[in-house]
C-alpha cells in the first residue's frame with residue numbers, strides 16, 4: 001500500500017533530501033526509473049512539455065476546453081476524435097463547432113453508434129431500461145475503433161458512462177483526454193459529492 005492520499009508532508013513536491021514518510025512510494029520499487037525512461041521517448045517528452053506549457057501559460061485563465069485546443073495546437077494535432085454520450089449531444093455539437101473554429105478536423109462518434117442491441121452482447125433484460133424490444137447499447141469499443149480507423153491524433157471524451165469510458169481508453173490508440181466525466185445526478189460535476197461529503201452527501205461514509 002502507498003499513502004500519498006493521506007500524506008501530510010508532500011516532500012516529493014519540495015525537492016531536496018527531505019525525509020520521506022513510511023509508505024511513501026519513493027521508498028521502494030522500480031517504478032520511477034521505468035517512468036523516467038519513458039519520458040526519454042520524444043512523443044512523451046513533447047506531450048509532457050506541451051501540457052506543462054498550457055498549464056503555466058493559461059493558469060487560472062483558460063477553461064479546460066480552451067486548454068484542450070491549446071494543447072492540441074502545441075502538439076500539432078490536426079484530427080480530433082470526439083467520443084460523446086447521446087445525453088450530451090447538444091454539448092457535443094458546441095464542442096465540435098468550437099474545435100472546428102480553431103482549425104481542427106473533428107471526427108465525432110455518439111455512444112450508440114453502430115446501433116447494436118444490448119441483448120446482442122448478452123446484456124440481460126434486468127440491466128436494460130426496456131424489458132423487450134430493441135435498446136441500443138453504449139458502444140465505447142466501437143467509438144474507439146472508429147477513431148482508430150480515422151487515425152485521430154487526439155481524442156476527447158465527453159460524458160461517457162463509468163466503465164464505458166474505461167473500455168474507450170483501453171481501445172483508443174490516440175492519446176485521450178476527458179472534457180467531462182458523466183454524473184447524471186450532479187450535472188457532470190462528480191466532485192460536488194466530495195465537496196459536500198461532510199454535509200448533504202455524508203451518506204458516502206455511511207453503511208450501505
Ligand code: SF4
Nearest residue numbers: 004007010011012024
Ligand atoms: S510521494 Fe511520498 S512524499 Fe510525496 S505525497 Fe506520496 S507519500 Fe508523500
